[in-house]
Amino acid sequence: MTGLVVIGASYAGIQGALAARDAGYSETITVVADETWLPYQRPPLSKDFLAGAATEESLVLRDRAFFANKGIDLVVGVRAVDIDRRARKVGLAGHPELNFDKLLIGTGSRARRLALPGADLSGVLYLRTLQDAIDLRASLLDAAEIVIVGGGFIGLEVAASACKLGKKVTVLESAPRLLERAVSPTVSEFLLDVHLQHGVDIHLGETIVSIEGENGLVAAVQCGNGTKIRADLVLVGVGGLPNDQIARDTGLSCTNGITVDDHGRTSDPNIFAAGDCATHYNSFAQDWIRLESVQNAQDQAKAAGLAIAGSTGPYASVPRFWSDQYDAKLQIVGISRNFDDQALRGSIDDGQFSIFYYRQGKLIAVDSINRPGEQLAARRLIAGGISPTPDQVTDLSFDLKSLPKPANAARV
Missing domain, CATH: 3.50.50.60 (FAD/NAD(P)-binding domain)
Known part of the structure; x- marks a missing residue:
């Protein structure tokens, strides 16, 4: 029996499997993970979990009953060791190999x-x-x-x-x-x-x-x-390194991660990749980039899942990141590399401010400290290619949401 095999059970692997199933993929779906835990949230590991405010159980993304109801076979504690592209088989350490019609690699990254x-x-x-x-x-x-x-x-x-x-x-x-x-x-x-x-x-x-x-x-x-x-x-x-060795060993194109298009497709049309292990051309960065974030893992995997199911929905989401340190909540939308101008909104002394970054007059990113509402506005602006002037940004009385949204705006 063949179907979809997913290597990796973090955000990308799980989201890709769910997206394929929800888009109508009717064949078997098997998710293989080398960790023994059920799929879990990673961002709290450095924060709430260390502080004792979260437990192993509270980190679980979905329980086994959920996957069973979705018709997804979850195999944990088993390592995928190789991929035979010609025979369409995934070799597993200590277990029988798996046949696949489609394959999604969501192996994430490892600590440098x-x-x-x-x-x-x-x-x-x-x-x-x-x-x-x-x-x-x-x-x-x-x-x-x-x-x-x-x-x-x-x-x-x-x-x-x-x-x-x-x-x-x-x-x-x-x-x-x-x-x-x-x-x-x-x-x-x-x-x-x-x-x-x-x-x-x-x-x-x-x-x-x-x-x-x-x-x-x-x-x-x-x-x-x-x-x-x-x-x-x-x-x-x-820093982290992409877990792309299994892809390299089978001859897939890799450069700081597994190279994919905006549907998560690798150099083999039957194999997809998403998340920390994948590198893609990002229109917001205007460059090939490997993003390590929950947002990227989920949205890229959704695009891959849709493509696996024969549907469409290319990955075009605005990159987003966040970090909690004490009472400071840092939120980032867009990619600020190579900015040539910036504008400050709010008060640094009060610990509530946003910085808007521009390249050649175009808004490309916004960093916010304790101003979540502006992050929502910034996502809309950047996705729509809308650029408030620096004077409008610094004027707290100016409503950023008042700027019109083009019909062809990207997803936020």
Whole structure:
């Protein structure tokens, strides 16, 4: 029996399977995942879960009964090891291979590992999976001094969570500012101040050369400038790498992820990919890009699921991201890279503001701190190709929703 096989049970894999079924795909659907957990939410792992406000059970996306009602066979704790494109088979470790008519790869990404002395010591941790979060939460209980390598989203969210638990936290970031690749200097500076006010020690432009241990346990981090920082626990958050090896091994086109079109289709017309493992040409970035976000995983997988079912609905959603750090809720819509102008709406001092980014007079992205309403307006503006002037943005009396929406606007 052949049908749709999905490799990976995170947001992309599950959404793709559901989208195909809901669009009328009537053949068998089998989702294979190497983790033993039911599909779960990942964003809370660095926040509510570490703080004890969420449990393994509360993170579950859907229970087994839901998948059974949808006619989706969920196979957990089984790793897909290879793909035979000619025979249309997926090899599984320790289990019979699966035949497929269509295949969706939603294998996500993995944490980039440190390659330096001491990186294999006990107490050097990463955060990508639920098991990672369980291990980190348990380790935090006994740790007093935490060193976080990397001032990106994961590093800063864990820093905030650890700080709330009363830990002494140090963040080491090699770039000259926090979240350098994601936000503008203004937002970086604001978040730096927020963390400093909560007692986090942040070192910018700082590299590490080794991690030192005692009796096999992490004890300190040696910095490139000669400084040694004590640590009971080291959390590494230096980015992610796409889990695309299974696609590379079978000859699919891959460049920093599996190359897909706007329907999630790979270089093989019967194989699709979506989420963190896939790279696509994004009209809002005006470039090939691999996005690691829940929004991208779900919307890209919806497009793939529709195509698998023989329907249409290309991926054209405006990219969105978010991060919660203490009481600061950062929301991002669009891709701000290569902006040449910006406008501020609201008050930085009050901790409620948005920054609108322009390229050649066109609005391309908006970062917001504690102004969710403007994010909704920004999604509509960017999707519709509508660009309020900087003067209109800075004028709080001007209603951004009053600008007309073109008939051919993209989905928000």
